[in-house]
Amino acid sequence: AQSVTQLGSHVSVSEGALVLLRCNYSSSVPPYLFWYVQYPNQGLQLLLKYTTGATLVKGINGFEAEFKKSETSFHLTKPSAHMSDAAEYFCAVSQGNTGNQFYFGTGTSLTVIP
Amino acid sequence: KAGVTQTPRYLIKTRGQQVTLSCSPISGHRSVSWYQQTPGQGLQFLFEYFSETQRNKGNFPGRFSGRQFSNSRSEMNVSTLELGDSALYLCASSRSGTAPNEKLFFGSGTQLSVL
Numbered sequence: 664a665q666s667v668t669q670l671g672s673h674v675s676v677s678e679g680a681l682v683l684l685r686c687n688y689s690s691s692v693p694p695y696l697f698w699y700v701q702y703p704n705q706g707l708q709l710l711l712k713y714t715t716g717a718t719l720v721k722g723i724n725g726f727e728a729e730f731k732k733s734e735t736s737f738h739l740t741k742p743s744a745h746m747s748d749a750a751e752y753f754c755a756v757s758q759g760n761t762g763n764q765f766y767f768g769t770g771t772s773l774t775v776i777p
Numbered sequence: 778k779a780g781v782t783q784t785p786r787y788l789i790k791t792r793g794q795q796v797t798l799s800c801s802p803i804s805g806h807r808s809v810s811w812y813q814q815t816p817g818q819g820l821q822f823l824f825e826y827f828s829e830t831q832r833n834k835g836n837f838p839g840r841f842s843g844r845q846f847s848n849s850r851s852e853m854n855v856s857t858l859e860l861g862d863s864a865l866y867l868c869a870s871s872r873s874g875t876a877p878n879e880k881l882f883f884g885s886g887t888q889l890s891v892l
Binding site: 706712714 | 822
């Protein structure tokens, strides 16, 4: 069975500070990993994804994530937070042989303090 | 290109009633998935439809059901509503649903409140 754990349901950072949102996964097979963002009153949109190849993945809006197999982690970072980054962030994993079935974490709410 | 459209945006029902939610995927997308989102629980997978067939199902009771039409539009039905069914129901579509790394496109959801 697959699962995703997001450490910290709420994270606050100052504008311009580093953003670090943590995600650990559990999977018996090589996983496909994703980060989605949800702005208020909207659906989720894809930030970035890891499938194979380079372990450092760059996404939209200056976000990036690094796949670390030894640590079973896929943490999301951004060097400098912007007010517009305030949102809910979800880490997700899918497995190759289950079609379109994704397992999402419980989410991390990011607050950016001016 | 229009995005994923979910209707209605808000619903208020009472316990014991049933409800039907609708989802129109992006044109050309054939896979439609449904998720339940509640505070503290994140998103939980309900089911996925592809070419009018349910291909995957999550761990929800039989009161939750769905279907997909030939134009890929999908409906989700919840019968005998319980207070715990109050949640944001999200629909997501993807092009083929055959690649596990395929991007999901989400609608804005239907907020269901059960009183």
